[in-house]
Amino acid sequence: MVKTHVTMTVNGEAAELLCDTRATLLDVLRDELDLTGSKEGCSSGDCGACSVMLDDRLVCSCLVLGAEAEGCAIETIEGMADDDRLHPLQQTFLEEAALQCGICTPGFLVAAKALLDRHPDPTETEVRYWLAGNLCRCTGYDKIVRAVMLTAADMRGEPR
Amino acid sequence: MTTNGNGSTQGNGLKWVGKRTIRPDGVDKVTGRAQFGADFTLPGMIVGQVLRSPHAHANIRSIKTDKAEALPGVKAVVTSADFPELPSTFEAAGEVMLNFRDMSCNVLARKKVLYHGHAVAAVAATSVAVADQALALIEVDYEILPHVIDVIEAMAPDAPLLHDDMFTIGVEPTPDKPSNIAKRVEYGLGDIEAGFKAADVVVEREFTTKAVHQGYIEPHAAVATASEDGQCHIWCSTQGQFVVRAYVSKLLGLEISQLRVTPSEIGGGFGGKTVVYLEPLALALSLKCHRPVKMVMSREEVFQASGPTSGAHVWVKVGATKDGRITAAEAVLKYQAGAVQGSPIMPGCMCAFAPYDLENVKVVGFDVVSNRPKVAAYRAPGAPISEFGVECVIDEVANKIGMDAIAFREKNAAREGTHAAYGPRFGPVGYTETLRVAKEHPHYHAPLGPNQGRGVASGFWFNIGGDSSAALHINEDGTATVISGCPDIGGSRASLVIMAAEILGIDVDRVRPIIADTSSIGYSFLTGGSRVTFATGMAVIQAAEDVVRQLRERAAMIWEIDVEAVVWENGEARPSGSNAGEFDPLSLGDIAAKAGKTGGPINGHASLNAQGAGPAFGTHICDVEVDKETGRVTVLRYTAVQDAGKAIHPSYVEGQIQGGAVQGIGWALNEEYIYDEKGRLENAGFLDYRIPVASDMPMIDAVIVEVPNPKHPFGVRGVGEVPLCPPMAAVANAVAAATGLRMADLPISPPKLLEAIDNGL
Amino acid sequence: MRYQAPGTIDEAVAVLAAANGGAQVLAGGTDLLVQLRAGMIGPEVIVDIKRIPELRAIAVENDGFRIGAAVAGAEMGEHAALKASWPGVVEAMELIGSTQIQGRATPGGNLCNASPAADCVPAMLAASAMCTIAGPTGRRDLSVGDVATGPGQTALGKGEFVVDFRLPERPPRSGDAYLRFIPRTEMDIAVVGAGVNVTLDNDGVCTAARVVLGAVAPRILLVPEAAAALVGARLDDDALGRLDAACRAACRPIDDKRGTIVYRTKVSGVLACRAAAIAFERARTS
Numbered sequence A: 001m002v003k004t005h006v007t008m009t010v011n012g013e014a015a016e017l018l019c020d021t022r023a024t025l026l027d028v029l030r031d032e033l034d035l036t037g038s039k040e041g042c043s044s045g046d047c048g049a050c051s052v053m054l055d056d057r058l059v060c061s062c063l064v065l066g067a068e069a070e071g072c073a074i075e076t077i078e079g080m081a082d083d084d085r086l087h088p089l090q091q092t093f094l095e096e097a098a099l100q101c102g103i104c105t106p107g108f109l110v111a112a113k114a115l116l117d118r119h120p121d122p123t124e125t126e127v128r129y130w131l132a133g134n135l136c137r138c139t140g141y142d143k144i145v146r147a148v149m150l151t152a153a154d155m156r157g158e159p160r
Numbered sequence B: 001m002t003t004n005g006n007g008s009t010q011g012n013g014l015k016w017v018g019k020r021t022i023r024p025d026g027v028d029k030v031t032g033r034a035q036f037g038a039d040f041t042l043p044g045m046i047v048g049q050v051l052r053s054p055h056a057h058a059n060i061r062s063i064k065t066d067k068a069e070a071l072p073g074v075k076a077v078v079t080s081a082d083f084p085e086l087p088s089t090f091e092a093a094g095e096v097m098l099n100f101r102d103m104s105c106n107v108l109a110r111k112k113v114l115y116h117g118h119a120v121a122a123v124a125a126t127s128v129a130v131a132d133q134a135l136a137l138i139e140v141d142y143e144i145l146p147h148v149i150d151v152i153e154a155m156a157p158d159a160p161l162l163h164d165d166m167f168t169i170g171v172e173p174t175p176d177k178p179s180n181i182a183k184r185v186e187y188g189l190g191d192i193e194a195g196f197k198a199a200d201v202v203v204e205r206e207f208t209t210k211a212v213h214q215g216y217i218e219p220h221a222a223v224a225t226a227s228e229d230g231q232c233h234i235w236c237s238t239q240g241q242f243v244v245r246a247y248v249s250k251l252l253g254l255e256i257s258q259l260r261v262t263p264s265e266i267g268g269g270f271g272g273k274t275v276v277y278l279e280p281l282a283l284a285l286s287l288k289c290h291r292p293v294k295m296v297m298s299r300e301e302v303f304q305a306s307g308p309t310s311g312a313h314v315w316v317k318v319g320a321t322k323d324g325r326i327t328a329a330e331a332v333l334k335y336q337a338g339a340v341q342g343s344p345i346m347p348g349c350m351c352a353f354a355p356y357d358l359e360n361v362k363v364v365g366f367d368v369v370s371n372r373p374k375v376a377a378y379r380a381p382g383a384p385i386s387e388f389g390v391e392c393v394i395d396e397v398a399n400k401i402g403m404d405a406i407a408f409r410e411k412n413a414a415r416e417g418t419h420a421a422y423g424p425r426f427g428p429v430g431y432t433e434t435l436r437v438a439k440e441h442p443h444y445h446a447p448l449g450p451n452q453g454r455g456v457a458s459g460f461w462f463n464i465g466g467d468s469s470a471a472l473h474i475n476e477d478g479t480a481t482v483i484s485g486c487p488d489i490g491g492s493r494a495s496l497v498i499m500a501a502e503i504l505g506i507d508v509d510r511v512r513p514i515i516a517d518t519s520s521i522g523y524s525f526l527t528g529g530s531r532v533t534f535a536t537g538m539a540v541i542q543a544a545e546d547v548v549r550q551l552r553e554r555a556a557m558i559w560e561i562d563v564e565a566v567v568w569e570n571g572e573a574r575p576s577g578s579n580a581g582e583f584d585p586l587s588l589g590d591i592a593a594k595a596g597k598t599g600g601p602i603n604g605h606a607s608l609n610a611q612g613a614g615p616a617f618g619t620h621i622c623d624v625e626v627d628k629e630t631g632r633v634t635v636l637r638y639t640a641v642q643d644a645g646k647a648i649h650p651s652y653v654e655g656q657i658q659g660g661a662v663q664g665i666g667w668a669l670n671e672e673y674i675y676d677e678k679g680r681l682e683n684a685g686f687l688d689y690r691i692p693v694a695s696d697m698p699m700i701d702a703v704i705v706e707v708p709n710p711k712h713p714f715g716v717r718g719v720g721e722v723p724l725c726p727p728m729a730a731v732a733n734a735v736a737a738a739t740g741l742r743m744a745d746l747p748i749s750p751p752k753l754l755e756a757i758d759n760g761l
Numbered sequence C: 001m002r003y004q005a006p007g008t009i010d011e012a013v014a015v016l017a018a019a020n021g022g023a024q025v026l027a028g029g030t031d032l033l034v035q036l037r038a039g040m041i042g043p044e045v046i047v048d049i050k051r052i053p054e055l056r057a058i059a060v061e062n063d064g065f066r067i068g069a070a071v072a073g074a075e076m077g078e079h080a081a082l083k084a085s086w087p088g089v090v091e092a093m094e095l096i097g098s099t100q101i102q103g104r105a106t107p108g109g110n111l112c113n114a115s116p117a118a119d120c121v122p123a124m125l126a127a128s129a130m131c132t133i134a135g136p137t138g139r140r141d142l143s144v145g146d147v148a149t150g151p152g153q154t155a156l157g158k159g160e161f162v163v164d165f166r167l168p169e170r171p172p173r174s175g176d177a178y179l180r181f182i183p184r185t186e187m188d189i190a191v192v193g194a195g196v197n198v199t200l201d202n203d204g205v206c207t208a209a210r211v212v213l214g215a216v217a218p219r220i221l222l223v224p225e226a227a228a229a230l231v232g233a234r235l236d237d238d239a240l241g242r243l244d245a246a247c248r249a250a251c252r253p254i255d256d257k258r259g260t261i262v263y264r265t266k267v268s269g270v271l272a273c274r275a276a277a278i279a280f281e282r283a284r285t286s
Helices: A025-032 A088-095 A105-118 A124-133 A142-155 B026-031 B066-070 B100-107 B128-137 B151-155 B192-197 B241-252 B278-289 B299-305 B345-351 B383-400 B405-411 B431-440 B492-504 B532-559 B588-593 B650-669 B727-739 B750-759 C009-018 C032-037 C073-077 C080-085 C087-094 C107-112 C120-126 C224-230 C237-250 C261-285
Strands: A003-010 A013-020 A051-054 A057-060 A073-075 B046-052 B058-064 B074-078 B090-093 B096-099 B119-125 B139-144 B181-189 B201-209 B221-226 B232-236 B259-263 B293-296 B312-320 B326-338 B361-369 B452-461 B466-474 B480-484 B511-515 B566-569 B572-575 B603-610 B616-627 B632-643 B700-705 C002-004 C023-026 C045-048 C058-061 C064-068 C130-135 C138-143 C148-150 C161-167 C174-181 C192-200 C206-214
Touching (some): A088 A105, A088 A142, A105 A124, A105 B026, A124 A142, B046 B278, B046 B299, B066 B074, B096 B100, B100 B241, B119 B278, B151 B326, B151 B361, B181 B345, B192 B312, B192 B326, B221 B278, B232 B278, B241 B259, B241 B278, B278 B293, B326 B345, B326 B383, B383 B727, B405 B452, B431 B616, B431 B632, B431 B700, B452 B727, B466 B532, B480 B492, B492 B511, B492 B532, B532 B566, B532 B572, B532 B588, B616 B650, B616 B727, B632 B650, B632 B727, B632 B750, B650 B700, B650 B727, B727 B750, B750 C261, C009 C045, C009 C130, C064 C080, C073 C080, C073 C087, C087 C261, C107 C161, C120 C174, C120 C192, C120 C206, C174 C261, C192 C261, C206 C224, C206 C237, C206 C261, C237 C261
Parallel strands (some): A003 A073, B046 B293, B326 B361, B632 B700, C023 C045
Antiparallel strands (some): A003 A013, B046 B119, B058 B139, B074 B119, B181 B361, B201 B312, B221 B232, B221 B293, B312 B326, B466 B480, B566 B572, B616 B632, C058 C064, C064 C161, C130 C138, C130 C161, C174 C192, C192 C206
């Protein structure tokens, strides 16, 4: 089995490993780097539970080969909080009960952060379409969308 | 905080109950730290994979595993030969009856494979790649048999037969030929014929529903390890660690004490993780090689081989007088069980007409096997299907006599004292409250535009109590740990902490919850039946009351007064009156610090079989818009009103309501299992098994109504399951209002609706 | 299986041509990785073309556009000039999958996966896009409509791959649009797709049109009769009726788990009419 040598940065830290050619970035994050916050829900890019940032692009890590991440900057859920300060999205998700079982939550948070970083003032429709690639079976999306809208207002310094 | 004798709280002086606290496991969940089933690893762990049947129905002539076993890296291979043969017996397990022989055969096929994806063998190897190679080396000689998928076809006398020892139970006389009909059940009251004779208006209709999957985002996952002396440990994503322990020990012939099961965090269940699939396989493999074995289902395997709920054929007939009184109601339900018997036909029958006060009612049900995966519970199992048909016909009857849909339901509503169609008399129930709130809600009066329609539907579920245990340990500094045994699917931990803090009178942040494994807490039945906040909550309350009793005794000891003279209020012990003595109050921390000197550690325990679960009702309003050129249905607005008895944590109650409503909308519009002509599942993935995405849905306005359940100290009723009962009919009724077309076959997918629009029904 | 990421087109051609056990070009990976995992393909080497700079660029050229085959959908959506000139091409690409998929999926991949339901291709074909193909014998041009030859099959020979898409200069008063029908609002494969590209004269009469249907035949379908229904007319009820009829007549769909023959045929006409309305409106205001 041929292995590929890959160096990348993950959440700002250098990572270096030998990865199976067939291994996805998700496999690498979870199995080689012990970053199990990104989840495997479907392995076909349909559920978004594996969402990470790859060079500032929101992607499904199950659809990226580990080898493709050479020289790239990866951000996962584990890098979202700043020491013991949760990101506003994480805090608002807790306050607004925007999670129930929590399996989809890392994917939603990474995706929502990508949204607000680019579009600080989204409408409800824009939030829903941006997050359409993140499946949730527990919440019916209501509280998730509300939490994202509330956080957007907070981050703009506007009243909710 | 005191409770009076008959179990309800005094006054409204609740400090924590009803507050939207931050859930104690929340930070781990939003940072990715929380460990779900597939996140768990052990040193030396190897992986297991399952060989699955490519055929819908076939005899297994032989299985040869020697080549697989010889492959370097393969540590163990198991087939049904490694599992004891179990007799066919039925045992009660919560809401369902289970047959362990059938369960064993579903875990690993014996003489036959009964559905595409049926597990035939499992291997454990040093990597997934080696395991997959090993699967390819297992030689199975199949004799393909004709198959049957559809429930009506499976009931036909000449249908391919799945089990040659299946003789329909519940039919007189017992048939002398086997069939695919496992069972017939019947419920009723009064005189149906007389009832229909007295009706001015009668509506009857046939409905079909397709199998739909619970759709949890986390695939099944388990890690099992067995040491050389037969001590076993399983970590798994499950709704019931004690149930896993019971089933696996039965299936593998272990003593229960040999097996310890630790539940991971669970990424959704909805009833689908109340059974075992991988756990017995992983443990059987580990018993052979004494290495920890990890098994995780792929998404495809989840759809192919874990239980969806039944697809069904439903016939409903309702008669009413022209001033709106239902005089008779009848239904015949035919449910798919999947490959082995056990559809939720009984709850389906029992719940069908439960929202209504009826003198004459008859429901007949059939449990039918066919070559599909064995069904598993899905949120109020059986009830959403029958209630779909009933709520559609109720709507049609109301329309026919010119009565408003809610007014018609109010006129016939079950109330306190109503003799339910399925047997008991209701205590206080909140159905009419939900109808009133729905009727007065602005949604019900909002104007509608062209091609838009509004539908209403109600739903019911009995909810259960059952076995729960809880412990409450007081730490030396006055903080507390509440320990219970029901996995937290939707935020129940937060409610248990609230209830414990309320009784103890301390801050919620000083109570930490633990969901314990089977060796660390007393027996607790699974998370399901909407029982955790009710039954485990009751156990937590009793454990807390036990602690409060001990705290009063310790204070009495410290003050050298009688324990009757000590009260516990606001987290402190005080003398009950001035004649008891002048003492400064003692906080929980004060007493805990002196625990050793006053008799030892202070811990409360409770184990109970919770009685008095309160039935619950919901009423939903749905607005849709129909694109008449494409048949696409858009849900514009949705309101779900539900009686929660008492919402311990309102946000998580709302969450249950919203999540169930959206699952129901998916069931109504897009979700279905699609089989090809060979009986193989075509859409075993989230691409073509279409659950609602965020852009499909509007906000779901969840309105909580509280008609307390007198049998629970805080008035709690289960909330998790009712929300899935109304939505399909609410959507179908809305589509009927928008188009004039009564779509009776779910899902109401665009091709079907467009066909009906263009060509009529 | 090996992985290689060549830095030039010629390097990539060499690797592809030399592979005996089958080579697969990797652009966005959103189809390839799914197929790899399902065991549908088992190449000897994966050739990642994303390190070739020209393939990742969008450039204005000869008043038209050159879009590298490995440009991501999200990048196309962020290119203001491309979006302004060819909103139909961009919206078609942007309909593919989710935001996450958009971060990776490419027009080259969408084209060469050769699904009959590809979303980007109908709009590209309506726009008369040409592809540059690089291979062992040099470069050649192919209309985007001639690359796929059947479901999962392309006209590419051993060692060849698509390098870029070229959109022509846009005449004034032109507009394009792409619509697709899916049962949900996102995340589904197109049940029917319709791309329309029109040019109008100063009176709003159509002088040129191309109508392309997706997911209704083994290949993406250019429908000349549908275009003929529009040329010489304004978009009145007669023209719409003719357009609808022409599309229905041209369809050769199948029944599958995503749609029926009857359904696809009817909706092809509905979508073509709706897409034409948008294209005409864009042409009027361009």
